[in-house]
Amino acid sequence: MEWETLKLEGQGAILHLVLNRPRARNAVNQQMLRDLLAACTAIEERTDCQVVVLRGEGATFCAGADLKEGREAPDTVTATMQRPRLAALALQALTDLAPVTIAAVQGHAIGGGCSLASACDFRIGADTAQVAIREISLGFILSWRSLPNLVHLVGAAHAREMALFGQMHDAATMLRWGFFNQVVPEAELAAAAQALADKVVRQPPIPVQLTKQSINALVKALDGAVFHADPAAYALSRRSEDARIAREAFFDDGPRDWRFR
């Protein structure tokens, strides 16, 4: 099945959900969020599916939210809040999928790309993969209610490090921090994802699905509640004067003169 920005490939027990905007480095735009919701609905109808591998077409898993679309979007407060809300819905649908999900990450998983990977049950990284949350460099927050998933994976201290400083982290670090379950040479990424998917398929589906859901329910129990105001916090930070200063200073290394507003 195909949507404008995504493809769903495969039959039976193992499906591949493919981010399909390779020329835009699979940047997440509003269309991709809608396509993701539709794709999750389609996957849920395949009651014989046990595993979904989430991967990105091309050299990059996902370079994050489509910044150009963000710049050109209407910037009323309500419109600014609606975008992360839609993204949070799409990520929730991905998190809640009944089949086990495996993100296969090559190249960059940045910002929203990190969010997509964090929403899956497992993550396998290519040794060339790099992960970052860079929103702060543009003066706003990682919204989409996705920060909790990252905290669950790498812990609060490393999550702070990633979110506050916006730096790129290599695959070895992400393995050590618990973001990746495995790291393999890039040429072996597809085979590694297949091998893990095969392991899942050998397990009986009902207890697998019930166990996945109970672990998620436990760990993510209060995530939505605590982060319910993420869209509002995003709108506030994005519209701050310091966000403008951050954007303007993005390519220069000098000290920033923050205005605290």
Place this chain on the structure above:
Amino acid sequence: MEWETVRLEGTEAVRHIVLNRPRVHNAFNTRMLADLLEVVAAIEDEPRCRAVILRGEGPSFCAGADLKEGGVNHTAPLIALMRRAKHGKELRYRLGNMVPVTIAALHGHVIGRGVSLAGACDFRIAADDAKLAISEVNVGLTINGFFGDVVNLVGLGRARELFILGETHPADRMLAWGFYDQVVPRAELIPAAEALAARVEAQPPIPVQLTKQSINALARSLDRALSHANPAEFGLSARSTDGRLAREARRSGVPPVWRFE
């Protein structure tokens, strides 16, 4: 846009979602679930919508799940049964999290799934002819995901009575218990809902949105986590012998002898 089982009407500021299977008292089926999810998504793209009135065409608001669908004895494969239950929960979340303030206008039968829809809304106005029952247990089934709303509105003791005994209650009692916010003569139901919507419209949009979300986050914080096993419970009950006996007894009128399996 048009849907088979639902109509979307009203003005830009106040939309009406009208359940539209009047010949079967708006019994809830898979099509209605899909249509409602689409309608809710469509309204989320309408930034000037301040309030949504949810009501039913014909003699009733909603008489519950369409028992003809899915086979009276729920003989669908277990995963399909659980998947359907899971999607039912999803509608409750989406409806409950809508940006506009939601007002359920209730008349005639308000049963089972109908109570779930009503509970997901911010306000409930009932006609004096409204008859409410949570009848899942009566037919050997369990609830999907709306325990929290009912407990929050009527308190634990009365919630137990509603869920466990599955009896039918008149409008004035549900007003006294706190499930309804207002009870009005049947002919005044829609005007009363519109009057409430007008009072919402008179308030500034952004604080209303943010306040609604905070209240919902607080009141529903653990709902998702605690209802994660509802689909499994549903599957187990639906397939139980006593579940089948309960459904047969309703048809035959002969009291069943329970088998405890």
